[in-house]
Amino acid sequence: MKKYLYILQGILVIASITIFTGCEVAGLDLQEDEPYDYHVLDPEIDMTASEFLYLSRQDTLFQLMQQGIEYAGLTEEYSKPDRTFLFLANEAILRYNVDGTVNEDCYFGYHKVNGEPAAGWEDYAVEDVRDFFLYHIIEGSYSYDNLTPENTEVATLLNSENNKAYMKIMNARNSKLRVNDIPFTPRFIEARTSNIQSTNGIIHVFNGFIEPVP
Numbered sequence: 001m002k003k004y005l006y007i008l009q010g011i012l013v014i015a016s017i018t019i020f021t022g023c024e025v026a027g028l029d030l031q032e033d034e035p036y037d038y039h040v041l042d043p044e045i046d047m048t049a050s051e052f053l054y055l056s057r058q059d060t061l062f063q064l065m066q067q068g069i070e071y072a073g074l075t076e077e078y079s080k081p082d083r084t085f086l087f088l089a090n091e092a093i094l095r096y097n098v099d100g101t102v103n104e105d106c107y108f109g110y111h112k113v114n115g116e117p118a119a120g121w122e123d124y125a126v127e128d129v130r131d132f133f134l135y136h137i138i139e140g141s142y143s144y145d146n147l148t149p150e151n152t153e154v155a156t157l158l159n160s161e162n163n164k165a166y167m168k169i170m171n172a173r174n175s176k177l178r179v180n181d182i183p184f185t186p187r188f189i190e191a192r193t194s195n196i197q198s199t200n201g202i203i204h205v206f207n208g209f210i211e212p213v214p
Contacts (some may be wrong), residue, residue: 026206049085049198051077064093071121072130077137083201084138084167086153086179089192092209107132107209134158135165135212142167143195143202144175151182162212180210186212 004209036112045052051060065088068077088107093108102109102117113123121129134157142154149171168191170176177195181188189208196203 043197048079048200064090081200084142085203086136087205141202
């Protein structure tokens with residue numbers, strides 16, 4: 001039995017040598033180790049949240065959010081200092097199912113008008129849209145620097161007794177940021193991009209939306 005094992009080992013060694021020399025014969029050079037250029041993306045964007053929101057980009061990621069805050073008359077709020085801004089990607093507001101129907105988890109599908117998904121912000125009262133976006137602006141700057149796996153209660157700009165929201169960093173490998181992940185709350189959101197540091201606060205981007213905690 002040992003005899004066959006030695007023969008097998010010899011065959012494997014010869015095959016390995018043949019593969020490496022075959023590359024050289026065929027004119028293929030073995031790949032040399034290249035220095036790895038390690039760097040960390042700079043979260044500072046050197047512009048206000050408003051400038052970032054309206055930044056010229058190839059995609060239309062925040063188009064529906066832009067339309068909503070303009071309809072509500074809140075554009076100037078995104079230039080004021082010391083705030084945390086929860087940016088909503090288009091799919092948080094309008095998202096389609098594979099069959100072409102509006103998904104009931106996006107804002108237009110969740111808040112129906114006469115039993116049908118909204119066609120645009122104008123289907124809602126200005127005051128309702130204003131309150132919606134004010135609840136997505138938080139007083140003070142909250143990021144990975146001062147949030148923990150325990151929920152931090154924060155105050156939004158919503159002029160209501162239910163203006164509180166809750167933020168935390170998940171105690172998991174990818175350390176996602178979540179908002180309103182508390183017991184008995186039907187809606188919470190997890191950031192798709194977080195900790196963008198504008199000159200007037202912190203920006204976190206989401207594919208979903210939140211509503212005041214009862």
